[in-house]
Amino acid sequence: MLPTFRIIALLEGLSYILLLFIATPVKYLLDDPQYVKILGMPHGVLFMVYIVVAVFISTAMKWSNKTLFVVLIASVIPFGTFYVDKKYLKPTNA
Template identity: 55%
Template sequence: MIKSFRSIALLEGLSLLALLFFAMPMKYMAGNPIYVKNIGMAHGVLFILYVAFAILIKNEQKWSFKTFIIVCLASIVPFGTFYIEKKYLQNT
């Protein structure tokens, strides 16, 4: 299950970066909102999967509540999931 979570964390982080640094500029500078719709939907699904897997992994890895909150909050910060992967998931 941890390998799946690592993959989801990577994809969720990449989708957030694509949304912020590609789709949003395309919407506001090029007037093309379709990228926000498509990438935003993918990011939303990956975000939900990330949080759901974090809940499942919390018990498996015996994370404290503080660690769990850090892992969840990292999903809303650009590059946050990459930090989580290095700090909490790499040695598992």
């Protein structure tokens, strides 16, 4: 399940960055909400899947509550999921 979670974390982080730094500025600066509409739903689904899988995988990896909290909070911080991947999900740490 760890490789799947790493892919979900990568996609969730990428969708968040695209939504935050590309789609939202285009929406407000160029008055074109199309990109937010395109990226919004996939990002929302990936976000929810990330949260659910993180909770399930935390028991398998025996994470402390603090580690789980960091992994969950990382989903709302830009580039946070990339930090989680490097710090907690790399195969050398698993």
